[in-house]
Amino acid sequence: WAGTMDLTEPNSGSDVGDIATKAFPTDEPGVYKIVGTKCFITGGDQDITENIIHLALARVEGSVPGTKGISLFVVPKYWPNEAGDVGEFNDVNCGGIEHKMGIRGSATSIVNFGEENKCRGYLLGNPPVDGKGEGMAQMFQMMNEERAVTGLAANAAATVSYNNAAMYAAGRIQGRQITNPKAGRVTIINHEDxxxxxxxxxxxxxxxxxxxxxxxxAMDIAENTEDENERNRAKAFVEVNTPIIKAWCSDLAFLSISEAMQCYGGYGFSEEYPIAQQLRDCRIYPIWEGTNYIQSMDLIGRKWMMAGGKVFATWFAELEKFAADHKDHPVLAAQVALLTEAINQYKEIQAAMSGYVGQGKFGMIGFFATRILHATGYIYGAKLLLEHAVIAQKKIDELGKEHFEYPYYAGKVASAKFFAHNLLPNVGMTLKVIKEGDTSVMEIPEASYLLV
Ligand SMILES: Cc1cc2nc3c(=O)[nH]c(=O)nc-3n(C[C@H](O)[C@H](O)[C@H](O)COP(=O)(O)OP(=O)(O)OC[C@H]3O[C@@H](n4cnc5c(N)ncnc54)[C@H](O)[C@@H]3O)c2cc1C
Incomplete structure (x- = not known):
């Protein structure tokens, strides 16, 4: 048997609070009649497993509007019989399969609950109190894991694409080196670009x-430690990290795979090579489990503010400590200085945003949320890569350049340097854009976008 998570409806995607699926109490305690339509449900219907258990969000009749009024139901496609095998059909119908640009091995379906008014589901947890259900909090336990998995899957796609692109570039002969054209044709891995x-x-x-x-x-620590303080610290860390790894890793994975395709030239665009599929497949990750804009709002609207700002301040302090501890590093001091500069720019971003909010300019949050999330990913990524580089440099000093592991460690140092010099400056640009605070995109009428 397989499971699904059923949040999205045709008229309610990012705004889950507007779902229209309804649940009506029956004579049987804890069992509700379910009526409604969900769309884009991963594994919503398929022939691989004999039964599908849906975890569906619905509003119990009479509950309050918005996310607060939502409850979570366990809705099997077939009820188990007494022996625990597939039994009576539960009026859960496939309304159609999406024809998608990627992840075609995954059946994404429209799911209709109760076309014949015969669909029932178990309420998970308690019935709504004062019209307020537990559904969103319950679903978020799964959502947070799914968001981490989304970042992970995006990273897997980008990594396999990079590995392929590097191998291809090491074998493809094309052109002569700009610095030494007379030496003849070279493999493209020798070209600067x-x-x-x-x-x-x-x-x-x-x-x-x-x-x-x-x-x-941190998730492992949170789950396994017996020290409550350590558990709370680990949980707080995961809270901040989750929107970053969901959104930054997925946005950057797509750009990274696009560069992998570019390394292949025309062959990258051909389905004979692996990159085209990776690029198509990985485009879902910025969209599902809450679009990356939703993640950005989570970072700025919730995680920045959590516990009066303490949670984010603790997370941020680790970056500052690393930069302070390594500012005199014999090899990486210049890159650590760039990190320090970006950290200070990030603080200015926060100050500028709180200035806008203080002036009641809430629209600025919407304008800049995505770019601030990216800036957060850049400072965090730089810190982690420099941390790797410090270790790698130590190994290089120990082993020397003739050792067979030298290229591996040299690659780590180069990776951190490249990131600090070439990607981290995005933080400064974001600060500049935020300070300027141009709002012309909202000042023009809607028609300006539609008349071309
Ligand atoms: C392949 C696939 C599998 C999926 N699997 C599942 C699943 O298993 N279960 C499930 O429940 N759902 C699933 N989904 C649905 C997915 O989570 C939604 O598509 C996603 O949450 C966005 O909702 P939407 O498509 O209605 O877009 P919309 O919500 O209409 O968003 C469209 C655009 O508008 C932006 N936007 C929306 N509201 C705002 C706002 N208030 N302010 C600023 N910008 C806004 C969004 O960021 C986005 O860029 C899947 C989708 C796909 C494509």
């Missing part, structure tokens, strides 16, 4: 992998 593209991919995939690993490490 191809190296730039490869290092872009390498540094993004390594930064993403580090962020994701840190999140899962």
């Amino acid at each position: 191809v190296r730039r593209m490869l290092m872009y991919q390498k540094s993004i995939t390594e930064a993403s992998r580090a962020m994701i690993s840190m999140s899962y490490y």
Whole structure:
């Protein structure tokens, strides 16, 4: 048997609070009649498993509007019989399968509950009190894991694409080196622009992998430690990391895979090579589990403010401490200085945003949320890559350049340097854009977008 999570409806995607699926109490305690339509449900209907158990959000009749009035139901496609096998059909129908640009191995379906008014589901947890259900809080336990998994899957796609692109670039002969044209034709990995593209991919995939690993490490601590303070610290860390790894890793994965395709030239655009599919498949990650804009709002609207700002301040302090501890590093001091500069710019971003909010300019949050999330990913990624580089440099000093592991460690140092010099400056640009605060996109009439 397989499971699904059923939030999205045709008229309610990002705004889950507007769902129209309804639940009506029956004579049987805890069992409700379910009526409604969900769309874009992953594994919503398929022939691989004999039964599908839907976890569906619905509003119990009479509950309050918005997310507060939502409850969560366990709705099987078939009721289990006494032996625990597939039994009576529960009036859960497939309304259609989406024809998608990617992840075509995953059946994304419209699910109709109660076409014949015969669909029933178990309420998970308690019935609504004063019209308020527990559904969103329950669903968020799964959503947070799914958001981490989304970042992880995006990173996997970007990593396999990078690995393929690097191998291809090492074999494809084309052109002569700009610095030594007389030496004859070379493999494209010798060209500056191809190296730039490869290092872009390498540094993004390594930064993403580090962020994701840190999140899962903290999740393990939260689950296994017996020390309550340590558990709370780990949970707080995951809270901040989750929107970053969902959104930054997925946005950057797509850009990274696009560069992998570019390394292949025309062959990258061909389905004979692996990149085209990776690029198509990975485009879902910025969209589902809450679009990346929703993640940005989560970061700025919730995580920045959590516990009066203490949660984010603790997370941020780790970056500041790393930069302070390594400011005199014999090899990486220049890159650590760039990190310090970006950290200070980030503080200015926060100050500028609180200035706008103080003036009642709430629209500025909407304008800049996505870019602030990206800036957060850049400072975090730079810190983690520099942390790697410090360790790698120590190994290089120990082993020397002749050792067979030297290229691996040299790659780590180069990855951190590239990220600091080439990607981290995005934070300064975001600050500049935020300070200027141009709002012309909202000042023009809607028709200005429609008349071309
Ligand atoms: C392949 C696939 C699998 C999926 N699997 C599942 C699943 O298993 N279960 C499930 O429940 N759902 C699933 N979804 C649905 C997915 O979570 C939604 O598509 C997503 O949440 C966005 O909702 P929407 O498509 O209605 O877009 P909209 O909500 O209409 O958003 C469109 C655009 O407007 C922006 N936007 C929306 N509201 C605002 C706002 N207030 N302010 C600023 N910008 C805004 C969004 O960020 C987005 O860019 C899946 C979708 C796909 C494509």
